Amino acid sequence: MERNYRLLWERGELARRREQAFRHLEHCRLCGQGCGVNRLGGEVGICRSDARLLVSSCGPHFGEEPPLVGRRGSGTVFFARCNLRCVFCQNWDISHQDRGFETTPEELAGMTLALQERGCHNINLVSPSHYVPQILAALEIACGEGLKVPLVYNCGGYESLTALGLLDGIIDIYMPQ
Numbered sequence: 001m002e003r004n005y006r007l008l009w010e011r012g013e014l015a016r017r018r019e020q021a022f023r024h025l026e027h028c029r030l031c032g033q034g035c036g037v038n039r040l041g042g043e044v045g046i047c048r049s050d051a052r053l054l055v056s057s058c059g060p061h062f063g064e065e066p067p068l069v070g071r072r073g074s075g076t077v078f079f080a081r082c083n084l085r086c087v088f089c090q091n092w093d094i095s096h097q098d099r100g101f102e103t104t105p106e107e108l109a110g111m112t113l114a115l116q117e118r119g120c121h122n123i124n125l126v127s128p129s130h131y132v133p134q135i136l137a138a139l140e141i142a143c144g145e146g147l148k149v150p151l152v153y154n155c156g157g158y159e160s161l162t163a164l165g166l167l168d169g170i171i172d173i174y175m176p177q
């Protein structure tokens, strides 16, 4: 069975969503914080992110819920920074101290394809909310290279209707926590 996000890619809908998503960065209300800053112009909101994408790490992860882990792991991508400011965050160094490296959509696409190649059962996007445009750009590239495993949106749950609309039909599993 073909993934729905692949069907949207084939129809050009993924490209349309990506364009729309990047336009939102000019007056960012991509998450529930609704900062309204111009991230394309270099401003940052509560997530402290301009238009650049920061990835902290990626790899097979065996600490997720068993149905996601299976035998070969969940293909996890940990994004740096976060749209929440929880004082109890277990990933403090990543979310509050920005531990990550600047990554292009092409590089992110390569990471997802490498995880699929290693046999991971899904691509697990951790703290993705402030990077929806960049994720859509990467997904578009990865689709062209054969990405086909399910997508997990592993977020803090403070999403906007705008972002959920952009992701509608693309994400296979939402995991707000």
Ligand code: SF4
Pocket (backbone or CB within 6 Å): 028, 029, 030, 031, 032, 033, 034, 035, 036, 037, 044, 045, 046, 047, 048, 049, 083, 129, 130
């Ligand atoms: S993603 Fe959320 S926290 Fe970041 S600038 Fe946009 S509205 Fe603000």
